[in-house]
Amino acid sequence: MIDAYIESCGGINNVNRILSSQGRLIVEVDNSDLLAKSALDNYCVTMSQVSFEIGHNIDSSKLIQLGSEIRNRQLHAVDKLTSPQKCEYRPSWHVAPPTGLLNDPNGFICHQGTYHLFYQWYPFECVHKDKYWAHLTSTDLVNWEVQPLALTPSDWFDSHGVFSGHAVSTPDQLMLYYTGNVRIGEQRDRQTTQCLAISKDGINFQKLGPVVDSLPAGVTAHFRDPKVVKIGDVWWMLVGAQREDLLGRLAVYKSHDLLHWKFDKLYGDDLGDFGYMWECPDLFELNGQLIAVIGPQGIQSCSRHHTVAHHNGFLKAAISEQGELSLSDFKMLDHGFDFYAPQTLETPDGRRVLTAWMGLPDEINQPTVDNGWLHQLTLLRQLTLVDEKLIQQPIKELEALRSTLEEFELEYSSRDLKTKAFELHVELEWGSKLSLFKDSENECSILLDKSSQTLLLDRSNTLLREGDCIRELKLDSETVSFQILADNSSLEIFINGGEFVMTSRVFTPERATHLALDGKAKFLFWPLSSAKIGLKDNNPIAI
Numbered sequence: 001m002i003d004a005y006i007e008s009c010g011g012i013n014n015v016n017r018i019l020s021s022q023g024r025l026i027v028e029v030d031n032s033d034l035l036a037k038s039a040l041d042n043y044c045v046t047m048s049q050v051s052f053e054i055g056h057n058i059d060s061s062k063l064i065q066l067g068s069e070i071r072n073r074q075l076h077a078v079d080k081l082t083s084p085q086k087c088e089y090r091p092s093w094h095v096a097p098p099t100g101l102l103n104d105p106n107g108f109i110c111h112q113g114t115y116h117l118f119y120q121w122y123p124f125e126c127v128h129k130d131k132y133w134a135h136l137t138s139t140d141l142v143n144w145e146v147q148p149l150a151l152t153p154s155d156w157f158d159s160h161g162v163f164s165g166h167a168v169s170t171p172d173q174l175m176l177y178y179t180g181n182v183r184i185g186e187q188r189d190r191q192t193t194q195c196l197a198i199s200k201d202g203i204n205f206q207k208l209g210p211v212v213d214s215l216p217a218g219v220t221a222h223f224r225d226p227k228v229v230k231i232g233d234v235w236w237m238l239v240g241a242q243r244e245d246l247l248g249r250l251a252v253y254k255s256h257d258l259l260h261w262k263f264d265k266l267y268g269d270d271l272g273d274f275g276y277m278w279e280c281p282d283l284f285e286l287n288g289q290l291i292a293v294i295g296p297q298g299i300q301s302c303s304r305h306h307t308v309a310h311h312n313g314f315l316k317a318a319i320s321e322q323g324e325l326s327l328s329d330f331k332m333l334d335h336g337f338d339f340y341a342p343q344t345l346e347t348p349d350g351r352r353v354l355t356a357w358m359g360l361p362d363e364i365n366q367p368t369v370d371n372g373w374l375h376q377l378t379l380l381r382q383l384t385l386v387d388e389k390l391i392q393q394p395i396k397e398l399e400a401l402r403s404t405l406e407e408f409e410l411e412y413s414s415r416d417l418k419t420k421a422f423e424l425h426v427e428l429e430w431g432s433k434l435s436l437f438k439d440s441e442n443e444c445s446i447l448l449d450k451s452s453q454t455l456l457l458d459r460s461n462t463l464l465r466e467g468d469c470i471r472e473l474k475l476d477s478e479t480v481s482f483q484i485l486a487d488n489s490s491l492e493i494f495i496n497g498g499e500f501v502m503t504s505r506v507f508t509p510e511r512a513t514h515l516a517l518d519g520k521a522k523f524l525f526w527p528l529s530s531a532k533i534g535l536k537d538n539n540p541i542a543i
Contacts, residue, residue, distance in 0.1 A: 002062045005052050010034030016048070017159040018066045019182055021191065025052045026184060028159070046186045060209075067155035067207075074152040078132070081123045082146070082535075087371035088510040089489035092421045093401055093531035094358070095119065095136065095144065096376035101126045101364065104225075104280065104341035105355050105377055106133055107150075107167035110348060111174045111202055115141055117355070118150055118176075119377065120164060126364055126374040131161040133178070136533075137202075141353070141380055141397045143532040150176065150197070150205050157182065157193050157210050164225045164280060165194075166343065168235075168258060174199045175258060177237065179224035180210060190221040194239060196259070212237070216251055216263050218244050223251065225280045225341075228258070231319065237261055238281040240294070248278035248296055252325065267325045274330070275299040275311070280341040283317060284352055286385035292317040292327055293342060305470040310360050312339055314390060331390070335473045336457065336493070336502035339378065352383040353395055358490060358503060365465045367507045368489070378503055379485060379492055393498040394485060402526040410523065414438070414516035417525065424484040424515075425524040432519030436484070436491060437462070439512035444491060444504070448480055455480065455495070455502075463507040473500055487528070 002025065006012055009027045017028035027050045029035065032043060039050045084090065084098040095117070096102060106118040114137050121134040133151035136144040151162040158180030165178030175198050182191040194212035197205040215223055222242035229236050237253040249268040253261040268274065275296035282293035292315045299311050312334055315327045333342060334356070342356035359375035368374050381392045402423060408415060420437060428434060430450035435443040442463065447456040453475055460469040475496070483494040493502040515523075 001054075002059060002066070005039075006066070008036040008039040009050055012066065012069055015066070015070065017153075018063060018070065018156050019049075019159055019184060020058050020063060020156040021182075021184055023053065023055050025054050025058055026050070027052070044186055047183065047188065049185065051185070063156050064207075071152050071154035074132075074154055075149060078123050078149060078152075085372040087368055087373065089368050089371075089507060090373075091376055091487040091490060093142075093398075093528060093533075094376045094379065094487050094490065095533060097121055097123070097134070097373050099372050100124055100374070101128065102134075102357070102373075102375040102377070103128070103131070103359060103361070104164040104357050105343045106164050106178070107176050108343040108345045108353075108355060109167040109169050109174070110345060111167070111169040113348075114139060114202065115345075116167065116174065116202065117144065117377075118167075119357075126369040126372070128361070128364070129161075130159075131163060131181075133162050133176070135203075140400075141347075141395060142400055144534075146533075146535050147203055150199075151178065151207070153181075155180075155207060155209070157195055158207075163192075164341065166227045168228050170258075172200070174202045174205075175228075176205060177211075177226045177228050179226065179239075181224075192221050192223045194226045194237065194253075194261075211259060212239075212253060212261050216241070216266065219249075219251065219266070220244055220246075222277050227281050227283065229283050231323075234323075236264075236283070238283055240277065240279045240281050241266060242277045246276045247273060248275040248294075248298075250278055250281055250292075250294065250325075250327075265324070268327060270327055271315075271330065280343070282342065282344055284344055284346070286352060286383060286390070289385055289388075290317040290319065291315070291385075291390070292325075293333070293344070295341060296330075303472050305468055305472060307468055308360055308362070310340055310362070312342060312356070333390075333392075334501050334503050336471055337459070337468055337504045338490075339501075339503040344383065351395075354381045354383055354392070355379070356503075358505060360467070363467050366505065367463050367465065376490065376505075381498075381501070389499055391498040392501050393494060394483070394492075398485075401528045401531060403529055404526070406525045408523050408525065409521070410515070410517040411520040412518055414514050417513050417515055417527075419527050420486055420488045420510075420513055421528045421530075422486050423526045423528055424486070425482065426484075426521050427479050427481045428521055429479055429519060432517065432521070434482075434519075435514075435516040436486065437506050437508040437512045438514040438516055439509060442508035442512050443516070444506045444508070446482070446493070457493070457502050457504065459504060459506055463509075464505075471502060471504075473502065475500075485528070 019026035161181035163179035193210035279295040
């Protein structure tokens with residue numbers, strides 16, 4: 001029967017998506033001129049969708065077969081987009097897309113001795129549309145090998161985006177949990193389910209479909225980004241959620257077999273009104289303290305310079321004897337401009353390592369779009385808890401990129417570093433101003449305002465096209481130490497041993513390689529070589 005509906009829509013080659021909802025078969029088509037009259041009568045112009053009332057359960061095996069055919073066409077289209085677009089802003093050792101738009105890191109895990117890192121990718125334009133999962137693997141957390149696409153938006157439960165999620169490693173398989181996103185009809189009604197795909201070899205994935213196929217009571221369809229962790233003998237799935245009264249919360253499901261999930265409850269009432277949506281949750285232990293990570297949208301900023309709705313941070317967490325979660329003491333993870341949707345893994349030697357999207361959801365117009373790509377991931381950071389302070393530091397493996405150490409001193413002067421990919425260590429007095437990525441017209445500056453004991457990160461004098469230009473950070477130390485890692489169009493600034501971090505994309509001309517200091521200080525400086533990020537034949541490309 002499904003075949004007849006497909007034929008009335010112009011055949012499988014005219015079909016972009018197959019959806020199934022409440023006894024309806026919904027077919028999104030490429031060319032409406034190919035529709036038969038029976039299909040045209042049910043055609044939604046806005047979404048190019050034809051809706052058929054079936055009135056009974058649809059053959060799931062047939063839907064999977066159609067999804068497989070759509071996936072093959074998607075893979076063929078993306079095959080043409082694997083070569084990176086040349087661009088003076090392309091990083092030399094960070095992960096970035098060859099074309100199109102990158103956003104959240106996904107599925108960050110160590111599986112059978114190999115690190116796996118996925119990311120959200122729309123390959124065709126620098127816009128947020130139907131997301132894919134790009135896939136990288138590594139043995140050293142520095143050099144990454146590009147693998148075939150793991151997931152594409154090809155099936156009835158994820159046809160408008162294979163949204164963010166995480167991974168679980170078992171002795172037999174690698175399991176990917178993600179949010180399937182679907183849009184239906186004139187109103188673009190959103191349907192979200194939490195889905196599972198599995199792989200025996202860690203490379204080729206089979207979708208099993210939704211494992212959480214309905215919303216909790218009182219929750220909107222803004223329900224996404226599953227993270228699966230084991231607490232004792234029970235698996236917990238944390239999902240970012242929005243209540244119908246537009247308050248962000250954390251939904252928890254529990255399971256004993258990773259396949260069948262029972263809703264526990266919504267958590268977060270102890271924080272009160274704390275944003276309209278929580279995204280990208282995580283939960284892990286550091287030095288005996290349980291830490292929760294969320295991305296609250298719409299919370300109040302403590303600075304007039306911080307105007308965006310999207311925030312990132314962590315909380316103290318605790319689990320009661322009854323198995324219920326409490327959350328308190330929210331603090332920012334990163335105080336810069338471009339840090340969102342973090343994910344963590346535990347390495348085989350017990351370290352907790354974090355990466356995040358170096359970008360924000362609403363900002364898509366930056367100089368790199370002129371060359372057909374946008375955004376990148378942050379460097380990998382080790383997290384430790386020291387005296388109840390969450391410390392972030394670049395992982396030690398990145399030291400392999402260092403070239404010969406240079407030591408020099410500046411006193412109200414400048415120096416041409418002759419590169420925009422470097423690591424810099426310096427301790428500055430209050431009242432100093434450090435300028436990076438500088439030429440006669442452009443710079444990103446770090447100003448230590450003595451009167452207010454405030455660090456100001458200022459990218460006003462750059463080629464930035466949208467986004468905030470100033471971030472401020474109150475400090476109480478006598479001097480301020482910096483470890484700064486730069487990569488052509490990004491700065492990641494670790495302050496006072498990693499007690500604070502400020503991440504920023506910074507766009508200045510290729511010639512802007514000078515460093516300037518209003519003040520006096522000694523510097524340690526390493527040029528950083530390129531990482532190998534590319535295909536298996538060791539042809540390095542940025543991806």
